[in-house]
Amino acid sequence: MSTTQLDSKSYGQYNAKAYSAGSPTSPLAPTIIARRDPGEQDVRLEILFCGICHSDLHQVRNEWSVMPTVYPCIPGHEIIGRVTHVGSAVTKFKPGDIAAVGCLVDSDGSCPECHAGLEQFCPNMILTYNSPDVHLGGMTYGGYSESIVVKEHFVFSVPSNLDLAGAAPLLCAGITTYSPMRHWGVTKGKKVGVVGLGGLGHMAVKFAHALGAHTVVFTTSPNKKDDALSLGAEEVVLSHDADQMNKHASSFDFILDAVSAEHDVNAYVQLLSRDGNITLVGGVDKPHAVSAFGLLLKRRSISGSVIGSIVETQEMLDFCGKHNIAADVEVIPIQKVNEAYERLLKSNVKYRFSIDMKSLKSS
Amino acid sequence: MSTTQLDSKSYGQYNAKAYSAGSPTSPLAPTIIARRDPGEQDVRLEILFCGICHSDLHQVRNEWSVMPTVYPCIPGHEIIGRVTHVGSAVTKFKPGDIAAVGCLVDSDGSCPECHAGLEQFCPNMILTYNSPDVHLGGMTYGGYSESIVVKEHFVFSVPSNLDLAGAAPLLCAGITTYSPMRHWGVTKGKKVGVVGLGGLGHMAVKFAHALGAHTVVFTTSPNKKDDALSLGAEEVVLSHDADQMNKHASSFDFILDAVSAEHDVNAYVQLLSRDGNITLVGGVDKPHAVSAFGLLLKRRSISGSVIGSIVETQEMLDFCGKHNIAADVEVIPIQKVNEAYERLLKSNVKYRFSIDMKSLKSS
Numbered sequence: 173m174s175t176t177q178l179d180s181k182s183y184g185q186y187n188a189k190a191y192s193a194g195s196p197t198s199p200l201a202p203t204i205i206a207r208r209d210p211g212e213q214d215v216r217l218e219i220l221f222c223g224i225c226h227s228d229l230h231q232v233r234n235e236w237s238v239m240p241t242v243y244p245c246i247p248g249h250e251i252i253g254r255v256t257h258v259g260s261a262v263t264k265f266k267p268g269d270i271a272a273v274g275c276l277v278d279s280d281g282s283c284p285e286c287h288a289g290l291e292q293f294c295p296n297m298i299l300t301y302n303s304p305d306v307h308l309g310g311m312t313y314g315g316y317s318e319s320i321v322v323k324e325h326f327v328f329s330v331p332s333n334l335d336l337a338g339a340a341p342l343l344c345a346g347i348t349t350y351s352p353m354r355h356w357g358v359t360k361g362k363k364v365g366v367v368g369l370g371g372l373g374h375m376a377v378k379f380a381h382a383l384g385a386h387t388v389v390f391t392t393s394p395n396k397k398d399d400a401l402s403l404g405a406e407e408v409v410l411s412h413d414a415d416q417m418n419k420h421a422s423s424f425d426f427i428l429d430a431v432s433a434e435h436d437v438n439a440y441v442q443l444l445s446r447d448g449n450i451t452l453v454g455g456v457d458k459p460h461a462v463s464a465f466g467l468l469l470k471r472r473s474i475s476g477s478v479i480g481s482i483v484e485t486q487e488m489l490d491f492c493g494k495h496n497i498a499a500d501v502e503v504i505p506i507q508k509v510n511e512a513y514e515r516l517l518k519s520n521v522k523y524r525f526s527i528d529m530k531s532l533k534s535s
Numbered sequence: 536m537s538t539t540q541l542d543s544k545s546y547g548q549y550n551a552k553a554y555s556a557g558s559p560t561s562p563l564a565p566t567i568i569a570r571r572d573p574g575e576q577d578v579r580l581e582i583l584f585c586g587i588c589h590s591d592l593h594q595v596r597n598e599w600s601v602m603p604t605v606y607p608c609i610p611g612h613e614i615i616g617r618v619t620h621v622g623s624a625v626t627k628f629k630p631g632d633i634a635a636v637g638c639l640v641d642s643d644g645s646c647p648e649c650h651a652g653l654e655q656f657c658p659n660m661i662l663t664y665n666s667p668d669v670h671l672g673g674m675t676y677g678g679y680s681e682s683i684v685v686k687e688h689f690v691f692s693v694p695s696n697l698d699l700a701g702a703a704p705l706l707c708a709g710i711t712t713y714s715p716m717r718h719w720g721v722t723k724g725k726k727v728g729v730v731g732l733g734g735l736g737h738m739a740v741k742f743a744h745a746l747g748a749h750t751v752v753f754t755t756s757p758n759k760k761d762d763a764l765s766l767g768a769e770e771v772v773l774s775h776d777a778d779q780m781n782k783h784a785s786s787f788d789f790i791l792d793a794v795s796a797e798h799d800v801n802a803y804v805q806l807l808s809r810d811g812n813i814t815l816v817g818g819v820d821k822p823h824a825v826s827a828f829g830l831l832l833k834r835r836s837i838s839g840s841v842i843g844s845i846v847e848t849q850e851m852l853d854f855c856g857k858h859n860i861a862a863d864v865e866v867i868p869i870q871k872v873n874e875a876y877e878r879l880l881k882s883n884v885k886y887r888f889s890i891d892m893k894s895l896k897s898s
Contacts, residue, residue, distance in 0.1 A: 236828075238828050238832075285809060290809065293809045293832075293833055293834070355834070438822065446648060446653065446656045449836070452827045452830060452831060453831070454827065455827060455828060455831065456827045457828075459801065459824035459825055459826045459827075460824070460825045460826075460827060461822035461823070461824060461825075462822055462823045462824075462825045462837065463822045463823075464815045464817065464818060464819045464822075464823060464839060465599075465601050465818060465820075465839075466839070467815060467837065467838055467839025468815060468816070468818065468839030468840060468841045469601075469656075469839070469841055470656055470839075471656070471718070471838060471839060471840050471841070472838060472839065473812070473836045473837065473838035473839075474825070474830065474836065474837050474838070475830055475834060475835060475836035475837070476827060476828075476829070476830025476831030476832070476833075476834060476835065476836075477831060477834050478831045478832055478834070
């Protein structure tokens with residue numbers, strides 16, 4: 173298959189509309205960016221939906237000391253699109269297919285992590301945004317954009333039964349919660365906790381339930397109880413109620429901590445059974461205070477997890493197709509993205525914003 | 536076999552010389568304690584050597600908020616002795632045998648942990664000292680004593696080739712370091728770090744080396760380098776030298792952190808490879824500051840471990856017999872125990888004190 177003719181403005185690249193931030197304090201605003209023409213291994217997508225991840229907000233505002241932001245920053249790594257062009261060596265996709273792109277667009281392919289099929293740990297991985305762009309120079313630009321060009325290996329097939337707006341957040345919120353559950357053996361018969369019922373947490377509840385675990389949601393908001401139950405939780409615990417917490421002492425096989433604000437991790441460590449694990453997926457910049465005794469006395473562990481591998485992300489999407497799982501989303505036009513960020517800070521969304529990217533055509 | 540005649544001062548119990556602390560600020564001093572007559576499942580040992588564990592000092596001075604001390608406190612849980620009397624149902628031991636007792640003297644035998652053969656996690660386990668004594672009332676009394684009476688299940692056989700003074704610390708320092716190495720899969724081909732070259736750390740080096748791992752010692756003391764190498768380490772890293780530390784970034788499969796003073800755990804987390812684990816065995820009361828990103832980006836984990844099971848402790852002693860491993864000890868009379876505590880606080884011992892308990896006869 174030969175590369176389809178591209179509407180490039182100059183040889184090797186073309187222009188695309190996008191929304192970018194120019195500084196930590198600037199609102200996102202319309203801009204024009206360059207995308208490369210697809211090479212022989214590349215797939216070009218017209219972006220249909222892009223989820224808004226809390227990471228987008230952290231990165232745009234340069235809130236992570238370990239990953240400083242280079243401006244302009246075009247965020248977005250929960251991308252659903254329609255294939256418009258494919259390179260000559262592409263075999264999995266053809267124009268018209270619905271496909272997806274997540275947090276990674278490349279890795280070195282040669283390190284032990286890549287050989288182990290764990291691209292998310294490749295020391296030279298290229299993130300979908302705010303990583304060096306080896307093709308065009310500058311930094312990679314994410315999904316708040318008309319289109320994107322990505323190496324086939326990093327493009328996923330999307331099960332045909334999934335709602336596309338709701339499928340977008342699977343590419344980060346989905347895999348980020350699915351991967352540690354698979355890694356730490358969440359199955360039927362296990363007792364699993366989910367801390368925080370936001371974008372990640374609500375996906376974690378759906379996955380834990382679908383994997384057959386007895387699922388308990390921890391929340392600070394009594395008014396989230398009914399929602400938690402309807403998402404698939406068997407129990408809801410108010411985390412500031414010591415009596416409710418104590419009833420669950422030393423009883424959990426696994427807890428997924430999806431809170432990205434400062435909080436007391438020890439309170440959850442105490443709820444783990446012997447050999448129980450709590451995995452952090454929230455990028456909290458300030459260190460957690462962790463009691464050694466909480467870990468020692470029951471051989472408990474605290475770990476972290478970050479997205480998942482390419483193979484695992486496809487597995488997750490297929491699992492979602494089989495169980496008809498997508499994120500609960502509020503669909504917005506790109507023009508409302510700054511307002512959405514403010515609402516995200518107040519957890520005022522059930523549970524994820526998904527940008528309908530056709531709105532960008534009119535911006 | 537019938538119970539041997541006991542020198543009990545009153546029915547059901549007898550008196551024994553011991554050293555006890557009367558308050559958090561009192562020195563240890565001679566006293567007389569009651570021991571029970573052996574029941575049919577019990578073994579009575581004349582104590583030959585008792586190691587001095589850092590836990591003894593913490594407990595005597597009531598420094599652990601999670602385990603408050605009841606006074607008088609008679610510490611000691613690294614006990615080597617000669618069997619003098621056995622109950623009628625005892626099958627593994629006979630008078631004259633050399634045997635050992637560690638940190639546990641009983642557990643409920645009926646909980647899931649006991650059924651799993653993991654008595655160290657039994658919620659009703661009885662510690663060798665400072666636990667409720669169900670036989671005589673009051674609290675259990677440890678090994679700074681002439682003799683002890685313990686249920687057979689919690690008494691170990693000691694390989695005949697081991698030096699008895701050096702074998703005593705195996706019962707806590709030994710199993711505490713051996714158990715997590717076995718649990719986290721330390722074998723030939725793994726790169727293993729040991730933080731802190733004290734009582735626990737020097738045992739960890741011996742075990743990691745004997746298990747075939749490439750063993751690296753982290754220390755703040757340049758003058759410990761030669762000792763670390765002679766104990767079996769392949770490399771020694773000065774932990775306050777950032778360049779030396781950075782050379783080992785993301786390279787360790789497992790690190791055993793044996794430091795029981797406040798220190799920066801994140802510095803070692805950064806040295807773990809993907810899926811690497813650092814296990815804390817030091818009981819530091821103040822919480823550790825743990826960076827979430829350090830865990831997230833390589834799926835690393837921090838865990839704790841506490842002693843080991845009864846089966847595993849016997850396995851460890853047998854491993855020590857096979858590899859001729861014992862602690863490096865300075866043998867002292869019981870009369871020097873308070874001085875030894877002060878030296879322990881300054882890490883002024885290579886690497887463990889072992890009390891020659893025959894000294895108690897003259898006190």
